C-alpha cells in the first residue's frame with residue numbers, strides 16, 4: 439500500500455518523492471510505504487490551510503463542532519478496524535490499541551461539546567454604560583508534530599481543540615507510524631470536512647517538521663516527542679516567534695509506602711511499567727519503596743512478571759508486545775548494560791528476546807533492577823522500554839525528594855492508606871500529573887495532560903487547558919453611553 443499526503447481535501451500523487459517502508463514491529467512484515475515529503479509539500483499544505491482558515495473561523499463554533507461529532511461517530515464505527523491497524527504498526531497489545539482509539543473518540547465528543555462552550559468572560563466595566571468581555575479567538579494555521587507511541591490519540595488531543603476553535607491544521611505524524619494518520623485523513627474526507635481545514639503531510643521530522651516551524655504562515659506548533667527533539671523545536675520556534683507547545687519525556691515513579699496495599703501497588707506497577715512495553719511518556723520507570731516493604735514488594739513483582747505473556751499484540755493473551763524497532767531494542771540494551779556496570783542488581787529480565795518465535799520482531803523482557811542508587815544513569819534518564827529501577831527510601835520526605843530529583847516532571851504516584859501522607863505527597867510531588875493508589879498511566883482526556891521541568895514548557899494537551907494553546911484571548915469593550923468616556927482618568931483630585 440502506498441500512503442499519500444492529504445492536502446486541501448485531496449490525495450496527492452507525489453510520484454517524485456522517495457518512500458520508506460512501514461514495518462510491523464511484532465514480525466517484520468512490511469505494511470506500507472510512506473512518502474518522505476519535502477518543503478514543497480509543506481508549502482502546499484500550509485497554503486491550503488491558510489486559504490481555508492478565514493472561512494472556517496467564520497463558521498459558527500457549534501457547526502464546526504458538528505464535524506467533530508461526525509468524526510467521533512466514524513471513529514466509533516471503525517474502532518476495531520483501527521485498533522487492529524494500530525497494533526500492527528506500533529506493536530501495543532490489542533486491548534491497549536482499542537483504548538487508544540477510544541481516547542480519540544472521547545476527545546472528538548469532548549471537543550465537539552466545546553463548540554457550544556468556548557467560554558469567555560464578562561466582567562463589569564469601570565465606567566457607566568460600558569460592557570466588558572473577553573473571548574477566545576483562533577490563531578490561524580497550526581502545525582502538529584506527533585510521536586509514534588500514541589499515533590492516533592495524541593493527534594486528536596491537538597487537532598480537535600485546534601479545529602473546534604477555528605484554526606486549520608497541518609499534521610506531520612511520526613514516520614514510524616503513518617497508518618493511523620492516513621486512516622484519520624480518510625475520516626476527514628468521509629465526514630466532508632471543508633478542504634484545507636485538516637492536512638496531513640508525511641515525512642521526516644528534520645525536513646517536514648523543520649519546514650513547518652520555519653513557515654511564516656504557521657503560527658502555532660504543537661509538539662509531542664522526545665526532550666531532545668523538543669528543545670530543537672523550541673529553539674527554532676523561538677527564532678521564528680512561534681507559539682510552541684511541547685510535551686516531552688518522563689521518568690515517572692510509583693512511591694510505595696510502608697502502609698500501602700502491596701497487591702494493588704504490584705498490579706499498578708506491572709501495568710504502568712510494562713504496558714505498551716514501557717513506551718509511554720507516563721510509564722513507570724522507577725519504584726521508590728519504603729525499606730520495610732522492599733523485600734516483600736520485590737518478590738511479589740517477580741512473581742507477577744512471570745505471569746506476563748510476551749508476543750504479538752494481536753494475540754489477546756499477550757500482555758507485553760514488541761518495542762518499536764531495532765534502534766529502540768539497542769537503546770534499551772545499552773541502558774541495561776549501563777545499569778549492570780553501575781552496580782545495580784538485576785532482579786528479573788534484562789535480555790532482548792531473539793530466538794524464535796521472537797526472532798522477526800523486537801522484543802525485550804520486562805526488566806527490574808534493584809538496589810538502584812538515585813544518582814545512577816538508569817535512575818535519571820528516560821529509557822522508553824520495559825525497564826524499572828527500584829530505589830529504597832526510609833521516609834515519605836525522602837521518597838518525594840527522590841521523585842523530584844530527575845530532570846523530568848510528568849507523572850508520579852503514591853501508594854499509601856494514610857490520608858495525611860497522601861495529601862502531603864500530592865502537594866509536594868512536582869509532576870504535572872499525580873496519582874493516588876493508581877499507577878502512573880491512564881490519563882483522562884478532560885483533564886490537562888503534561889508536565890513540568892524537562893517534560894514541557896508550561897502548556898498542556900487535553901482538557902480545557904488545551905484551548906489555551908490554540909486560541910488568543912481578545913478583550914472587547916463596548917461603550918454604549920453615546921459620549922467619550924475616558925478610562926484611566928483619575929477625577930478625584
Ligand SMILES: NC(=O)C1=CN([C@@H]2O[C@H](COP(=O)(O)OP(=O)(O)OC[C@H]3O[C@@H](n4cnc5c(N)ncnc54)[C@H](OP(=O)(O)O)[C@@H]3O)[C@@H](O)[C@H]2O)C=CC1
Pocket residue numbers: 583584585586587588610611612613614641642643644647648662663664665666667668670671685686687688718719820822848888893
Ligand atoms: N509528554 C508527552 O506527552 C509525550 C512524550 N513522548 C515522548 O516522545 C518520545 C518518543 O517519541 P519519538 O517519536 O521517538 O520522539 P521524537 O522526538 O524522535 O519524534 C517526535 C516527532 O518529532 C519529529 N521530529 C524529529 N526530529 C524533528 C525535528 N528536528 N524538527 C521537528 N520535528 C522533528 C518526528 O518525526 P520523524 O520521527 O518522523 O522523523 C516525530 O514526528 C519519548 O521520549 C516520549 O517520552 C511521547 C508521547 C507523549
Ligand SMILES: O=C(O)CCC(=O)C(=O)O
Pocket residue numbers: 587588592717718719720721878879880881882
Ligand atoms: O498513559 C497515559 O496516561 C497517556 C500516555 C501518553 O499519552 C503517552 O505516553 O504518550
